[in-house]
Amino acid sequence: MIQLFLPLNFLGFVYREIRRALTDLENMLGLLKRAPEIVDSRDARPLQFSAGAIQFNQVDFSYQNERPILQQLSFNVLPGSKVAIVGASGAGKSTIARLLYRFYAISGGSICIDGQDISTVSLDSLRRAIAIVPQDTVLFNNSIRDNIRYGRPDASEAEIDQAIELAHLRRFIDSLPQGDATQVGERGLKVSGGEKQRIAIARAILKRSPILLFDEATSALDSASEQAILQAMREVARNHTSVVIAHRLSTITDADNIIVLKHGQLAEQGSHDQLLAAGGEYARMWQLQQKQHN
Numbered sequence: 001m002i003q004l005f006l007p008l009n010f011l012g013f014v015y016r017e018i019r020r021a022l023t024d025l026e027n028m029l030g031l032l033k034r035a036p037e038i039v040d041s042r043d044a045r046p047l048q049f050s051a052g053a054i055q056f057n058q059v060d061f062s063y064q065n066e067r068p069i070l071q072q073l074s075f076n077v078l079p080g081s082k083v084a085i086v087g088a089s090g091a092g093k094s095t096i097a098r099l100l101y102r103f104y105a106i107s108g109g110s111i112c113i114d115g116q117d118i119s120t121v122s123l124d125s126l127r128r129a130i131a132i133v134p135q136d137t138v139l140f141n142n143s144i145r146d147n148i149r150y151g152r153p154d155a156s157e158a159e160i161d162q163a164i165e166l167a168h169l170r171r172f173i174d175s176l177p178q179g180d181a182t183q184v185g186e187r188g189l190k191v192s193g194g195e196k197q198r199i200a201i202a203r204a205i206l207k208r209s210p211i212l213l214f215d216e217a218t219s220a221l222d223s224a225s226e227q228a229i230l231q232a233m234r235e236v237a238r239n240h241t242s243v244v245i246a247h248r249l250s251t252i253t254d255a256d257n258i259i260v261l262k263h264g265q266l267a268e269q270g271s272h273d274q275l276l277a278a279g280g281e282y283a284r285m286w287q288l289q290q291k292q293h294n
């Protein structure tokens with residue numbers, strides 16, 4: 001009987017592992033929400049990356065035809081600069097990130113990286129050039145270290161250690177009994193929203209993409225977590241063109257340019273000080289958020 005039981009038990013184990021792997025994959029695909037119609041154009045070329053300039057030129061977009069989401073939206077992100085996108089909920093901030101990653105096709109205008117229309121370059125090369133730190137990162141049922149390694153599976157151990165340092169994860173990892181071998185994910189240690197975002201930042205560091213897209217978590221983090229994330233972001237942003245979708249204006253006062261969206265249109269843009277002095281939409285949002293914190 002035991003001779004029959006052991007192989008069956010092993011088969012059960014294999015079955016569970018395969019199911020787990022499929023769930024991980026589903027999670028990942030769910031996260032990417034890739035629209036099926038987006039494929040390489042017939043003569044797609046690899047993106048020739050140089051300085052990392054991003055241009056939105058009179059972009060029109062709607063998810064369903066009847067409701068325009070972005071209208072004639074134009075803005076530039078200078079190479080190596082940090083740009084923040086702000087606006088009320090539903091203004092279209094995350095949509096901009098999805099369009100840059102080409103999850104959807106735009107209905108008018110163009111989006112260019114280093115002068116190349118992203119609809120003409122291969123999806124693979126486009127997505128390799130952009131590292132995303134999403135609001136809610138999916139952690140696989142694996143060790144923290146392997147979850148970080150996922151950013152670039154062929155990274156060396158030394159590179160992973162460096163990413164852990166830069167993402168300000170060292171202290172957290174050292175506080176765990178099994179260090180970076182600690183299992184996380186649905187069946188392992190539950191990590192906080194802030195820790196998850198730092199794991200995502202470490203992945204992004206490993207990916208070594210020249211453009212970084214950071215979608216700030218909407219849920220409030222405690223201020224220690226927020227500070228750790230901000231420090232980690234500053235380290236990473238140093239060598240990147242970075243686009244930050246921000247909900248808390250206090251986190252982006254140092255941005256080189258702040259794009260203020262209203263109903264999918266550009267309401268105003270400038271530095272924090274310029275926008276406060278202008279006394280417009282941004283200044284109103286700032287005053288409101290200041291009041292909420294006091």
Ligand code: ATP
Nearest residue numbers: 063064069087088089090091092093094095096247
């Ligand atoms: P938030 O600050 O709440 O995250 P946001 O500014 O990022 O908001 P988007 O997520 O870009 O806003 O959404 C812009 C508009 O597009 C919203 O009205 C939203 O309801 C709509 N929208 C977003 N995703 C889809 C979708 N997949 N299908 C249809 N409409 C969508």
